[in-house]
Amino acid sequence: MGIEQEIEGIRAGIKAGRFPNEASVSQGIVLRLLNGLGWPTYDTESVWPEYSLGTRRVDFALCSPPGKPIAFIEVKQIGQSDGAERQLFEYAFHIGVPLAILTDGREWNFFLPGGQGDYGERRVYKLDIVERDLAECAQRLKRYLCHVNIASGAAIEAAQDDYRNVSRERQMLAALPKAWGQIIADEDEMLLEIVADRVESLCGFKPDPDMVAKFLKEGVVTRVASAVYDNGIDRHRKLLPVAPATAVRTPLLAPNASARSLGFTLFGVLHPARNAIDALRQFFELLIAKDPAFAERFASLPKHGRSRRYLAKDVADLYPGRPDLARECSKKVAPGWWLSTNHSKQTIGRIFEMACEVAGMVPGKDLLAHLGD
Known part of the structure; x- marks a missing residue:
């Protein structure tokens, strides 16, 4: 099986919540990819698990020749890798390993510990194997982790070349308009919340997420920026171009839902609801009642909202830092399970789709959501 097929299999597992802890990430993702990249994972002197550094241990030491570490891999639970760079760098500096990798199975961070600057500035590349193009994932993993490339020194040279590559700044600048357009099109929850909070501070009334999303998608941001420019407030500032944002209708959303048909149709049976949030609540209650393990699998998904969870055991985890919400x-x-409800209809549709994937249902076939216009 090629590395592309391995990545596709891992993507499906991540989306289905099959890697709930570090051990499952190590065995089901890290070792699987290393094997696909030519590493003899059965040889513990080449892929050395729990490599000892005095009183400390690093999850994997990649050794070439056998017994001589040339790269460290530190593994974390999916979504829990933030802030683990310091420990990894201490390990790498201890014996002068030139390449350090921090991963939660989904995100792969490649570092040159001997580089300059803070931890983030010494990161060569960050790869999300779920979000990035499959060919790009395969190419990057081969470039930095292929056994042949590590053994020959080509992987270290490639990492050093990429680290020095000044085109990164140009790539980031070119991607800014696209990123802004995607944030608007995807109805980024944090952005919607920031705008809604500011409106409330100005007039005392807080718009719902759908109103804010519609405002942004109709290009009001662009018109406001143009008005500022035309009024001469800041004629010398270059305005950030805004990529066109188009609403995305997920396959499971039934068009033209009337107030009488609000809810969802599951395997041909209509479940009426008062509104979109009530439909989502009923759907989760039904799935958990049918399969109590569903809640744990859904909660263990690597990404919910950008900084929050859609389903959690602790209600505070739904809105970190926002006890009011x-x-x-x-x-x-x-x-013991709480569901967040401050979402636009598009986000609700996305949550329905995530739940379908975890439950093994086909959106648009097994389930249709009637959420209204």
Whole structure:
């Protein structure tokens, strides 16, 4: 099996929540990829697990020749790798390993510990194997982790070349308009919340996420920026171009839902609801009642919102740093499980799709969501 097929299999597992802890990430993702990249994972002197550094241990030491570490891999639970660079760098500096990799199975961070600057500035590349193009994932993993490239020194040279590559700044600048357009099109929850909070501070009333999303997608941001420019407030500032943002209708959303048909149709049976959030609540209650393990699998998915969870055991995890939203915008869907409710209809549709993937259902076939216009 080629590395592309291995990546595709891992992507499916991540989306289905099959890697709930570090051990499953190590065995089901890291070792699987290393094997696909030519490493003899059965040879513990080449792929050395729990490599000892005095009283400390690093998860894997890649050795070439056998017994001589040339790269360290530190493994974390999916979504829990933030802030682990310091420990990894201490390991690498201890014996002068030139390449350090921090991964939670989904995100792969490649570092040159001997580079200059803080930890982030010494990162050569960050790869999300779920979000990035399959060919790009395969190419980057081969470039930095292929056994042949590590053994020959080509991987270290490639990392050093990439580290020095000044085109990174140009690439980031070129991607900014696209990123802004995607944030608007995807109805980024944090952006919607920031705008809604500011509106409330100005007039005392807080718009719902759908109103803010519509405002942004209709290009009001662009018009406001143009007005500022035309009024001469800042004629010398270059305005950031805004990529066109188009609404995305997920396959499971039924068009033209009337108030009488709000809810969802599951395997041909209509479940009426008062509104989109009530439909989502009912759907989660139904899935958890049918399969209690569903909640744990869904909660272990690597990404929910950008900084929050859609389903959590602790209601505070739904809205970190926002106890007001935790109180006002959450629903208990099962003993010990809370669902966040401050979402636009598009985000609700996305949550329905995520739940379908975890439950093994086909969106648009097994489930249709009637969420209204």
